[in-house]
Amino acid sequence: MKINHNLAVSESGFLFNPGTGESFTVNPIGAEIIAMLRNGKSRTEIIDSITQLYQVDRNSFEKDLQDFNGILKTYNLLEKDE
């Protein structure tokens, strides 16, 4: 998972794609994940970090992350090769 490098991300979870003009909002966990993706964290590192910080079992979060990845892909928010 590599986030589109052009994407403007604010701390409030507001995302703006300057290439298409589309904007989105994500919840605090979504914003945290996107921040980690922007910092180059791998999928495993994100799973480790979130499951340590919050009360969520690894399997559930892996599934949620997969769903989130699908949404990011649908809206062209990931780099093209993803």
Place this chain on the structure above:
Amino acid sequence: MSRPIYTIAVTGLNAIDSPGPGVAVIRGLREAASFDVRIIGLAYESLEPGIYMHDLVDITYLIPYPTAGADALLERLLYINSHEKLDIIIPNFDAELYSFMKLEAKLRDSGIHMFLPTFQQFEERHKVNLSTFGKKYGIDVPEGIAVSDSSEIHKHADKLDFPMMIKGKWYDAYVAYNIEQARTYFNKIAAKWGLPVILQKFVHGTEYNVTGLGDGEGNVIAAVPMRKQFITDKGKAWAGISIDDKKLLELTTRFVSATKWRGGFELEMMKSGDGKYFLMEINPRIPAWVYLAVGVGQNIPEALALLALGQKPEPYKTFDVGKLFIRYSWDMIVDRSEFENFSVKGEL
């Protein structure tokens, strides 16, 4: 150093739900860095809101409709010029452009400058000729056919398929989902705007527009792409955001350099689901949302005025991305005497 003061006449003061570009153009001119202006409004109707915006327009004159012919327009413009000493006219309606283009040389003799497309450019980009235009310049255009009889719709229905766009030669466009709707829209448009009516293949996607300015020698002086964020029932952008889309800017450069476009323009594009751009329309004038371009750093009305005067403005290279325009309506309270003055004397 004092700046020159130019007297600039502007049409399109109908700041209504489907607005003319005049008021936005005037705002750009008033914010010009290189000159000051005296604005002369040119209006066709006594209820065009711009007439009564005295902080923007110094004086407005009624002018005859294009159907009255170029001679009637020339006579009126020369009368206005005798009182106001015009330096520049910026016409902003598709339907009036032809008359102004015809008068360009005559008006120049009277010291009035314009910066308009050539007759060839104007005709070539016409909705009726857009398919041929696309093929000639290698730009994707949805297949379109101009028809003059509603019975012809049936003949082209298989090829274009439904839904199908039904468009007037000047304004108006409807999406028809079956042959009955297509016939109804054909008759509606033909009655209002005349023939032919254009049938165009429907492209699913997101609407993007570019406003820009060509110097007539193939150079882009300004170009700002925008994504429509909110669209009215008439298909007009009521809000939009400036975007940084290299593909759109490349397409604009290709359009300007291939046609050597002279003047302001608006490219209406549709981006399909697979990321392909289709050129839906070329408007041969500045669009009503041009103030977004001014707001993000490209004062198109100012640069156009300079080109009209024979100067060579520096091409704009950058603009702010992610800035929105959000249109609003505003009720002005106008004394009856002002309305009366304009209605009776044709001047205010």
